[in-house]
Amino acid sequence: MKIKSTTIVDTFAEAFNMYVSRVIITADSKEWAIAAAQSITGFATSVIGCKCEAGIETIIDPNDSPDLRPGVSVLIFAMDAESLGKRLIERIGQCVMTCPTTACYNGLAGGSPVIVGGKLRYFGDGHQISKVIDGLKLWRIPVMDGEFLVDDRFNIQEAVGGGNLLILGKDQKVTLKAASAATKAMGKLTDIILPFPNGVVRSGSKVGSKYKKMIASTNDAYCPTLRGVVEKSELDDGINSVLEIVVDGLTLKAVENAMRVGLMAAIKPGIKKISAGNYGGGLGQHHIHLLKLGF
Amino acid sequence: MTLKLKLHTKPEVPLEADCICPDRMQSLNMTEIGDLVTYHGNRQVPLKNFFECSGEFDGEIDIEGDLVNVKHIGSTMSFGKITVSGNVGVHIGAAMSGGEIIVEGDASDWVGPEMYGGRITIKGNAGHMVGSGYRGSTVGMQGGEIIVHGNVKNETGHVMRRGLIVVAGNSGDFTGVNMLAGTIIVLGEMGIRTGAGMRRGSIICQTKSELLPTFTRSCDYLPLFLRHYFKHLESLGLIISDSLINSPFERWCGDSIELNRGEILLYAGK
Structure with a gap:
């Protein structure tokens, strides 16, 4: 299928079942709330190396x-x-509790609760105070600028991670511009995040490696410098740069919608193809076919 | 359809009517409800001798009449709703664990003593010992909420352990005396000796108050957790001013003759 001068490849993104928690961070000013949010979502691009994937969903x-x-x-x-419960304790404890004026709340109505504030409270060394307000338990932990307020429990629910788009362009500049346009459009959506820097990843990976200890390695089929070197390159002549956008969402529908919005925004002159990454279909529970996204 | 009880004969001496409770009335027909036992002084009498019963029990009970001499309404209730269109006597909602009681008028002493859960709303004033423990008890209210739109008298929240008591008007002396934990919010003024003997818990007041010398001033700060209480109170129909939400409070800790882990927060805004 072709839209304008861009070919939409008849393939699918292979997405996985994951677990998600929504964390609401508030502060005296938007700047401090964002500072804490950037800290808690730092080093959280991929579960492969970071144990979790995180991103800012929206400003409140x-x-x-x-x-x-x-x-x-x-x-x-x-x-x-x-694992997600552990990440919440680590990240809220180290990145939000430490940030001046912040408070931290559970943002999911459904799902299963895990104790977070109820464990962070020990930082209060016995001076912590709990309050149950309208059925919800909060912890007041004394800190040097006053009190850190945190919900006792955060909810965790099933989610979908690993939705993706591969943008194949004539050069790096054009490809990056298209990827930026896509992430800008996707960034307006809720219920999803784009966990990589500014939402874009250049080091897409394949499963396995020639080195036994590596569980993932560079996606050589999409590396332009390896065309002619690797057995099977996915790049045609004239494609000199590839960027990927990864989407994690609360639901499959949210991921699909984000992929549709991103794909449409990425169609620009110089973008030869838009494809998606998969592992042959045998790993992920969800196959999101690009041609069925409904554009 | 709601069960309606209308007082047709005013009791001359206190009438103990703990049978007026959703837990006791569910699955009874109208005849059985009328035959429920009450104590008029020391005499056993059926409920119908004082109340006209109509409607059908669906979890809610509406009571009409001047019930100043009717005691123990809603005692030990665990679900449902009781609405009293008038004043009510002592021990309303004693040891209740769930459900809701709304009193459109005033309540006498001992509102919600030793309650575990649920909510009691008094639209008028209430007497002494709101949410308290009985004499000799070491633990009073252990959960739930008591919201008084008017004033209360002395010893509100005596030996309270958990839960929330809100007084939109003034409270008398010894508010939160011997309190173990929990929260008391007074939007008017408090009497003397607030928090005497308190171990833990929070007493919050919108006005300045003279405290016992066994309380120590900690700091002025903006207690963020109060916003959650204020939002909750607004959802219950109480009016909270913006200045209260955005102003600092003086934090006093005490009572140092006990654990010294309690706190009294006094409005420090202009």
Whole structure:
């Protein structure tokens, strides 16, 4: 299928079942809320090396935030619920509790609860205070600028991770411009995050490696410098740069919608193809076919 | 359809009517409800001798009449809703664990003593010992909420352990006396000796108050957790001013004759 001068490859993105938690961070100002959000979502691009994937979902207006202050919504994904619970404790404890004026709340209505504030409370060394307000338990942990307020429990629910688009362009500049346009459009959506830097990843990976210890290695079929070197390159002549956008979402529908929005925004002059990454279909539970995205 | 109880004969002496409770009335027909036992003084009398019963029980009970002499309404209730269109006597909602009681008028002493859960709303004033423990008890209210739109008298929240008591008007002396934990919010003024003997817990007041010398001033700060309480109270129909939400509070810790882990937060705004 061709839209304008861009070919949409008849393939699918292979996505996985994951677990997600939504963390709401508020602070005295939007700047401090964003600072904490950037910290908690740092080093969380891929479960392969970071144990979780995280990103900023949206900015929250004070009128819509739990404590009437500026807020940021963050989504954190992991491959299993137990691991995600650990990541929440580590990241909220080290990245949000440490940030001046912040408070941290559960942002999911459904799912299963894991204890987070109830474990972070020990930092209070016995001076922590719990309050149950309208059925929800909060912890007040004394810190040097006052108190850190955190929900006792955060909910975790099943989610979908690993939706993706591969943007194949004539050169790096054009490809990056298209990828940026795509992430800008996708960034306006809720229920999803793009976990890589500015939403774009250049080091797409394949499963396995010639080195036994490596579980993933460079996606050589899409590396332009390896055309003519590797057995099977996916790049035609004239494709000199490839960038990937990875999408994690609360639901399959949210991921599909984000991929559709991103794909449409990435269609620019100089973009030869838009494809998607998969592992042959045998690993991921969800196959998101590009031609069935409904554009 | 709601069960309606209308007081047709005013009791001359206190009428103990703990049978007016959703737990006791569910699955009973109208005749059985009318025959439920009450104590008029020391005499056993059926409920129908004082109340006209109509409607059908669906989890809710509406009571009409001047119930100042009717005790123990909603005692030990665990679900459902009781609405009293008038004043009510002592021990309403004693040891209740769930459900809701709404009193449109005033309540006498001992509102929700030793309650575990649920919510009691008094639209008028309430008497002494709101949410308290009985004399000799070491633990009072252990959960739930008591919201009084008017004033309360002395010893509100005595030996309270958990839960929330809100007084939109003034509270008398010894608010939170011997409190173990929990939260008391007074939007008016408090009497003397607030928090005497408290071990843990929070007493929050919108006005300045003279405290016992066994309380120590910690700091002025903006207690963020109060915003959650204020939002909750607004959802319950109480009016909370913006200045209260955005102003600092003085934090006093005490009572140092006990654990010194309690706190009294006094409004420090202009």
